[in-house]
Amino acid sequence: MLNKIFHNQIISRRTFLIGVGKLGLLSILASRMFYMQCIKKSEYTTLSDKNRISLVLVPPNRGQIYDTSGQLLATNKLCFRLLLDKNSQLSYPQELILINQILGLTQEQQVYIEKKVKRADRRMPVMILDQLSWEQIAIIEEYKHKLSAIFIDMGQVRFYPMHNATAHILGYIGQVNEQESRELPVSSRDFIIGKSGVEKYYEEELRGSFGYKQMEVNAFGKYIRELTQVNSIPGQNITLNIDAELHTKIEPYLNQYGCSAIVMNCRNGNLPILAISPSFEPNNFTKLSQEYWHSLINDPYKPLINKAVQNAYPPGSVFKIITILAALEAGITPDKVVYCNGTPALKSGFRCASRLGHGSLNMIGALKCSCNSYMYEIAKLIGANRIINMAKKFGFGTSTDIDLPGEVLGFVPSKKWKKSKLRLDWTLGDTLNLSIGQGFLLATPIQLVRFCAAIANNGKLYTPRIAKNTPNYTQIDINQEHLELIKEAMYQTVNSLGGTAYYSRILEEKFQFAGKTGTAQVQSKANANDDLSRQSISWERRNHAVFIGFAPYNDPQYAISVFVDHGGSGGRAAAPLASKIIQEILQKHG
Structure with a gap:
């Protein structure tokens, strides 16, 4: 009897302990469920949605x-594209082989x-060909029954109606590289x-701004249905x-060698004209071939370079205006006369371009x-620092802040x-x-x-603008009488007869313009009498030709x-071109 009671007590104790244990485990489980479903609800909902919902970016127009x-000048045209869905069929490599064969694609x-395809994400179809021709579309449709992972879709392509004429201004577009993709809201x-x-x-x-679609996906990442969509906002x-x-x-009119x-x-x-030669076809960049790309980068005349803002050259004689302004600001009077007989200014050289000399000249005549001889004498009197400071006043050696990328500063x-x-x-x-x-x-x-415009408008150094914007300028602190003399x-x-651009003058009074020629050496002369502007020497050794000017003279607009890269003489190569362009713009807008 006692044994039975004792045995029952042990069973009851075990039952109690097991019950307590079960209750404890249930409590832990309930607590965990409460924690996950209530306290951490939003976090786990997000994790669940990430597995179930995929966001697809919708690019804007x-x-x-x-x-x-x-x-x-630049617009978007509809085009047909060939896309591959890597999730649709595991046999897509065979379909790619078929596409290569039926379209006759090059090895490149x-x-x-x-x-x-190798680096493409499985969650989104990858574009394998863009801008399909009607012939290619017809061939693909003929083999459609063999293509379950590859399909045709509609997209957009950039189009430039002016082709080469505005290529350096507009630029071109291309696919994002790895670094650019990290800076954009798109992978x-x-x-x-x-x-x-x-x-x-x-x-x-x-x-513009990206839109997106919320797509429900299965365990394999394949789209099942669209849940929601936020439309993209087109670009401005x-x-x-x-x-x-x-x-x-x-x-x-432009010289095709540069x-x-x-x-x-x-x-x-504002800049109504910014023309560069040689140019390139920007429409080719929407379907760029390696052959075309290599032809551009290997071209000795550098057609991809915007020579207006991305190349820096010796300015040559147009810079003499700065030297004269520095002399005037230093107190040297305009009637200062220097006799030029063509002899060297130093034992080491520095002759005037005129071998026989110009005779007696004042500032205007110089x-x-x-x-050159006049400038040498003036420079000896005022020193380098005054010339340097005047150059900086007019923006040399600094950015113009033009709204184009890649501007170099000069020096x-x-x-x-x-x-x-x-x-x-520093030497003399x-x-x-x-x-x-x-x-x-x-x-x-x-x-x-910009320097020339500042001379014409009495010292306003404007920020050059490609796109419409509020005018912005700095007023240069300079004596207005000195600008009038220039x-x-x-x-x-x-x-005036004897002027270096006299044969490029415009006879019609309302179109008359003023200017300054320049001839910039790119290498040293072999001897004092060597003419590096002659057309008979090799192109790369020839002087650059420069001209700056403004018009109309009485009311500068x-x-x-x-x-002209390696054009020779500024008076022979650059001034006639400037004269033609000035007449074109004044006939239309003058």
Whole structure:
């Protein structure tokens, strides 16, 4: 009897302990469930949705670009694309082989497609061919029964109606690279962005805002249905100050071996013309072949370079205006006379371009005839620092803040720079070189046209603008009488017999313009009598040809800069081109 009671007590105790244990475990389980379902509800809901819901970005329509009169310069055209869904069929490699065969793709195209497919995310279809022709579409449709992972879709492609004429202004677009994709709200390497020109500078405005779709996916990542969609916002349209009609007219005038022609409105800084040669076909970049790309980058005349803002050159004799202004500000009077007989200024050389000399000249005569000897004498009197400071006043060696990417700054040397960088002292020869725009000095064509506009508009240094914007300028602190003297000298350079641009003058009074020629050496002369402007020497050794000017003379509206790479003489190569362009723009807008 006692044994039975004792046995029952043990069972009851065990039952109790097991019950307590079960209750404890249930409590822990209940607590955990409460924690997960109530306290951590939002976090686990998110994790669940991530497994079940996929976000698909919807790219916006890119904004269009217009010229100043409303002519379309860049737009979007519908096109057909070939896409591959890697989730649709595991046999897609065989389908790719079939596509290669039926479309007759080149080895280059096949390698490109293989690389794209290999790195493509399974969650989104990958574009393997863009801008399909009607013939290609017909062939694909014929084999449609054998293609379950590959399908045709509609997309958009950028189109430039003006082709080469505005290529350096507008730039081109291309697929994002790895670095760019990290900076954008998109992981797809098929997304297109601006790579140069206005397309790149105004990328954010033109791109617009992405939309997205919430897609339900299965365990294999394949789309089942669309849950929600937020529409993308199209990019902004942009209107430029560029006159496309004028660009088309002057394109045949440009030297095809390297040339830039820029026209700036003297009253607001707008740029109706920024023409570069040689150019390229921007429409080819929407379906770029390696062959075309290599032809551009291996071209010795560098068609991809925007020579107006991305190349810096010795400005040559147009810089003599700075030397004269520095002399006037230093107190030297305009009637200062120097006798030029063509002999060297130093034992080491520094002759005038005129072998027989120019005779006695004052300041206006020195600029009109572009006399080196006059500048040498002036430079000896005032020193390098005054010339350097005047150059910086007019924006040399600094950014113009033009709304195009890749602008180079040019360069204004100094005694401190030469000592620290070259470990050499500044010499009198350096000062003489500087006075005529040679030596270490470098400037961009956009800096030159802004400088010329500032002369014409009494010292307003405008920010050059490709796209429409509020005018912005800095007023240069300079004596207005000195600027009037420079204008008179530039007028005589073009319109007075003996001036270096006399044979490019415009006889019609309302179109008369003023200017200054320049001839910039690219290498040292073999001897004192060597002429590096002659057409018989090799192109790469020949001098650069430069001209800056403004028109009309009595009421300046436009400034112009023309730079002909290795064109020889500024008076022979650059000034006639400037004269043609000035007449074109004044006939239309004057």
